[in-house]
Amino acid sequence: AQTVTQSQPEMSVQEAETVTLSCTYDTSESDYYLFWYKQPPSRQMILVIRQEAYKQQNATENRFSVNFQKAAKSFSLKISDSQLGDAAMYFCAYRSLLRGGSEKLVFGKGTKLTVNP
Amino acid sequence: DAGITQSPRHKVTETGTPVTLRCHQTENHRYMYWYRQDPGHGLRLIHYSYGVKDTDKGEVSDGYSVSRSKTEDFLLTLESATSSQTSVYFCAISKTGEDIQYFGAGTRLSVL
Numbered sequence: 001a002q003t004v005t006q007s008q009p010e011m012s013v014q015e016a017e018t019v020t021l022s023c024t025y026d027t028s029e030s031d032y033y034l035f036w037y038k039q040p041p042s043r044q045m046i047l048v049i050r051q052e053a054y055k056q057q058n059a060t061e062n063r064f065s066v067n068f069q070k071a072a073k074s075f076s077l078k079i080s081d082s083q084l085g086d087a088a089m090y091f092c093a094y095r096s097l098l099r100g101g102s103e104k105l106v107f108g109k110g111t112k113l114t115v116n117p
Numbered sequence: 118d119a120g121i122t123q124s125p126r127h128k129v130t131e132t133g134t135p136v137t138l139r140c141h142q143t144e145n146h147r148y149m150y151w152y153r154q155d156p157g158h159g160l161r162l163i164h165y166s167y168g169v170k171d172t173d174k175g176e177v178s179d180g181y182s183v184s185r186s187k188t189e190d191f192l193l194t195l196e197s198a199t200s201s202q203t204s205v206y207f208c209a210i211s212k213t214g215e216d217i218q219y220f221g222a223g224t225r226l227s228v229l
Contacts, residue, residue, distance in 0.1 A: 004159075033216045045160075045207065045220035052216075091159055095216060104150065104175060105209075105218055107159035 002027045004094050006108035013082045014116050020067075021077045021111045023092030033095040034068070034075045035105070040088040048090070051075065079113075087115045120144045121221040123208050129227045136195040138224050140208030142188075148211035149191040150218065153177065153204040160207060166191055198228040 003026045013019035025034070036048040051059045051068050058066050063083075067076045079086055092108040120143035130136050140149060148167055152160040152175075162175030164183040172183050180202060184192045195202055208221040 035217070037220075043205065043223045043225075045209075045223075047217055047219075050217060095218075097216075104162040104165060105152075105160070107161070109157055109159045 002029075002032075002094050002096065002106045004092050004106050004108040006090075006092055006111050008111045009109070010112045010114070012114040012116060013079070015082055015084060017082055018078060018080045019082055019113065021079075021090050021092075021113065023075045023077070023108055025073050025075065025092070025094050025106075027073070027094065027096075029096055029098065031097050033097070034066075035093040035095065036064070036066070036075075036077045037091045037093060037107075038086075038088045039091065039110075040085075045091075049077065082115050084115050084117060087113055089113075121208060121210055121219060123206075123221040123224050125224060126222065127225045129229065130198050131229055132199060133197050136198050136226065136228075138193045138206055138208075138226070140191045140193070140221060142191075142210050144210075144212070145188050146210045146212050147188075148213075149185065150209040150211070151175075151181075151183065151191070151193045152207045152209065154207060154223070155204050163193065163206075198226075200228050202226065203228045 005024045032053045034051045038046045049061045063080045089110045091110045093105040096103045122141045124139045150165040151163040154160045161177045166172045166185045182194045206224045209218040
C-alpha cells in the first residue's frame with residue numbers, strides 16, 4: 001500500500017519570504033498523480049497544485065511550484081513571496097492510476113504553515 | 118466550485134444513536150468519496166462510489182455504511198455512533214476525465 005509522509009508538522013515563514021514544505025511517498029507503481037491541498041481555517045480543502053509522475057517538468061501555479069524527484073520519491077512544495085493568506089494546513093496526497101476514477105487519495109498527515117507579518 | 122453540498126455542517130449526537138450525513142452534487146459526476154479527518158492522521162477514505170448502487174470500502178470502513186440511490190446523492194450512515202467516530206467528514210467527487218478530487222465543506226460530528 002502506498003504511504004505519504006510529511007516530516008514537518010509545523011513550519012513558519014516571514015511574509016514575502018520563500019518556504020518549502022517536504023513530502024515523501026512510497027509506491028511500487030510507475031505512474032501516478034501527486035497533489036498538494038491547502039486547508040485554511042475555514043476547513044475547505046483547496047487544490048494547490050498537481051503533478052503527473054510521467055512528466056519530468058515540475059508543475060508551477062503562480063507563486064506555488066513543486067520539486068518532483070521521482071527516483072527519490074520526493075515531492076516538495078515551494079511557496080514564493082509568502083502572503084498572510086497562505087497560512088493553512090497543507091496536505092500532500094498520492095493517487096494511483098491503476099483503477100481509473102475510483103482510485104482514492106492517500107494523504108500525508110499535514111504541515112501547518114504560519115506566515116508572520 | 119464543484120457543486121458539492123454536505124449536510125448537516127455540524128452535528129452533536131449521543132453514543133448509540135444512528136446518524137446519516139448527506140453529500141449532494143449538482144453535476145452528475147460518477148465518482149464520490151467519503152473521508153474522515155482526524156488530528157495526526159490527515160484524511161482517510163471511508164467508502165467510495167463509482168455509480169448508482171455501486172460502492173466499495175475504504176481503509177476505515179468499520180462502523181460505517183453508505184448508499185447511493187441517485188447519482189447526485191451519497192449518504193454516509195453511522196448505524197450506532199461511537200465516540201471514536203467524532204471527526205470531520207468530507208465528501209469528494211471526481212469529475213469524469215479528470216484526476217482531481219474536489220471536496221465539500223465538511224461536516225463536524227461530535228459523538229458524546
